[in-house]
Amino acid sequence: MTLNNRSDRYSPIADHGSLVRIEPAQLSEALRGFAPPVPPGRQARWVLTLVDIAFTDYYPANQDQDIDLERRLSFAASLLDFVERELGVHDLVIITREYMRFARLAVDEGARDMPASFRVDAVAERLLDCLPFTREQASRAASTRRDRYLRALGAGLPQGEGFDRAVSFEGGVELRAVLVLLEKLSWFQGRVADTDLAREVEAWLDVVPELGLGSAVEELLSSRRRRGTGGL
Secondary structure (H helix, E strand, O other): OOOOHHHOOOOOOHHHHHHHHHHHHHHHHHHHHHOOOOHHHHHHHHHHHHHHHHHHHOHHHOOOOOOHHHHHHHHHHHHHHHHHHOOOOHHHHHHHHHHHHHHHHHHOOOOOOHHHHHOHHHHHHHHHHHOOOOOOHHHHHHHHHHHHHHHHOOOOOOHHHHHHHOOOOOOOHHHHHHHHOOOOOOOOOOOOOHHHHHHHHHHHHHHHHHOOOOOOHHHHHHHHHHHHHOOO
C-alpha cells in the first residue's frame, strides 16, 4: 500500500491511518522504514503515540469499518513488541501498563480474538514478573518509607528538596514501580485461569494495604496541607 507523503510523514495520526492497515507480518519492516530519523528513545515515543491512538476509539482511522477492534489489538501488540525488540526499550512500568490496558479493553469490549500477549493470564504473568521486589521486600521498603516520612514530618522539614532528600531511601524507586504496577492488579482478580498465577495475584493483593504511607503519615500530611491553606 502507499504510505503518507513526506509532508505528513511524521504526523502520528496520519502514520497510524496508514500503518494500521498493514498486515502484522509486514509491520516491523514498515515501521523500520517509516520511523522518524531520530534516536531510538524518540522513535519509541513515536511508536507509543501510535499505541495510544490504537487504544482510542475516536481517531478517524479507528472509525473506518475495516479497522475493527481485533485489527487495532493486533496492531498495538505488534507495536509494543517492536518497541521492546527492535528499539530496545525496557521500561517495565510503561510497557506493562500498556499491556494491561489493552487486555482490559479486549475483555471489556468482548473481542472475539486477541493477540496472545494481551490475554489475561499472559498480562498478569508479565506484570508479576516485572515487579522488582518480592512481597517481603516491598513490605520492608514500605516500612522504611513510612519511617522516613514520620521523621521528616516530625522534624518540621518544609516541602522541597530538603524534605525529598530526607524521605528518599535505597529501594524507593523500586517501591514506586511496585505501587504503580499494583494499581490495576485488582482487575485481574477472578479473571486469571491458571490456579498458581491466580494465587500469586491474590497474595500480592493481600499486601497492597501494607504498602501505603499509613494513617499516621497521611494525617500529618493532611494537617500540613490544612495549615498551608489556612485551614483549621
